Amino acid sequence: MSDLSTEVKQLIIETLDLEDIEASDINDDEALFVDGLGLDSIDALELGVAIKKAYDVKIDGNTDDSKKHFYSVKTLCDFIASTRA
Amino acid sequence: MKFAIKKCIAWGDGKTSVEDWYTFANNGSLNTETLTLPELKQMPAMQRRRLSPFAKLTLHCALAASESYEQTVPSVFSSRHGDLHKTSKLIADVANKEALSPTHFGLSVHNAVGGLFSIFTGNKAPLSAVSAGEDSFFMGLVDAVSKLHAYNYDRILYVYSDLAVPEQYQPYVQQNPDNVAVALLIEKSTSQACVNLEFTSHDTPNSAESSQLQALAFLRFYYSNNQQLVLDSKRYQWQLSHV
Numbered sequence: 001m002s003d004l005s006t007e008v009k010q011l012i013i014e015t016l017d018l019e020d021i022e023a024s025d026i027n028d029d030e031a032l033f034v035d036g037l038g039l040d041s042i043d044a045l046e047l048g049v050a051i052k053k054a055y056d057v058k059i060d061g062n063t064d065d066s067k068k069h070f071y072s073v074k075t076l077c078d079f080i081a082s083t084r085a
Numbered sequence: 086m087k088f089a090i091k092k093c094i095a096w097g098d099g100k101t102s103v104e105d106w107y108t109f110a111n112n113g114s115l116n117t118e119t120l121t122l123p124e125l126k127q128m129p130a131m132q133r134r135r136l137s138p139f140a141k142l143t144l145h146c147a148l149a150a151s152e153s154y155e156q157t158v159p160s161v162f163s164s165r166h167g168d169l170h171k172t173s174k175l176i177a178d179v180a181n182k183e184a185l186s187p188t189h190f191g192l193s194v195h196n197a198v199g200g201l202f203s204i205f206t207g208n209k210a211p212l213s214a215v216s217a218g219e220d221s222f223f224m225g226l227v228d229a230v231s232k233l234h235a236y237n238y239d240r241i242l243y244v245y246s247d248l249a250v251p252e253q254y255q256p257y258v259q260q261n262p263d264n265v266a267v268a269l270l271i272e273k274s275t276s277q278a279c280v281n282l283e284f285t286s287h288d289t290p291n292s293a294e295s296s297q298l299q300a301l302a303f304l305r306f307y308y309s310n311n312q313q314l315v316l317d318s319k320r321y322q323w324q325l326s327h328v
């Protein structure tokens with residue numbers, strides 16, 4: 001598990017008040033929304049703001065691209081890493 | 086205006102059970118005055134995680150008082166300050182030019198807890214949110230009882246809650262900093278025991294607000310043998326009696 005992935009998981013847990021979940025409970029490839037972790041549309045907004053704040057990345061609203069980026073922890077990490085390259 | 090209180094559920098500092106409220110109302114001492122939070126086990130964890138202490142207190146009372154009527158009963162939610170702890174954090178974020186949390190923003194509006202109640206119970210009956218300064222408890226009650234009669238409802242749920250305001254606001258509030266939530270299931274008066282509420286406005290307003298939190302004064306009246314409660318606020322005199 002990369003450092004960035006652990007960091008993102010921790011950010012998800014803290015931002016979304018997932019009290020009973022630990023970073024190790026979240027699978028890198030698992031869907032974050034609906035199935036999988038079970039996050040909803042309010043979480044999507046909240047997570048968008050948090051990621052923007054923490055990593056200074058630009059997220060384009062409700063586009064197909066941003067849906068892909070927010071699919072799982074892995075896709076999010078790839079997206080954050082790509083903006084740093 | 087007369088009405089019957091079919092159920093009363095309250096939660097405050099160190100006062101969570103009916104016994105606690107009886108002790109409080111009859112001048113007994115309580116072991117602890119610290120605020121604990123209701124668990125709200127009936128709510129799924131994924132919904133519960135977004136609830137602030139203010140929302141937890143309010144929803145606990147609203148759900149316990151409405152019980153089998155929770156899906157259909159119309160309601161009035163009153164609070165003087167609303168979720169001010171949440172609001173003041175947002176204001177601080179605005180001042181610091183930080184991005185606002187969408188969740189906190191959505192849940193800081195005055196009717197947010199009523200909305201959460203409606204979503205959780207699937208209740209689509211009319212619901213209103215009231216705020217009326219230091220008179221918030223009694224004015225909300227007036228609103229609820231008036232609606233009960235005007236629309237000829239079988240019953241209405243009245244919910245009031247306020248937490249002690251954040252420290253920076255305390256110099257502006259005369260009322261004692263207590264935390265309290267109370268929910269009443271109200272029906273029209275019958276031949277059985279009921280309550281009469283009257284109020285008159287002062288010809289000249291009092292110079293200062295009362296230090297008494299009206300909801301706590303009400304609970305002291307409700308759980309004691311006192312026949313009458315008379316309470317002056319800046320603008321009104323409130324009279325409550327058992328009939």
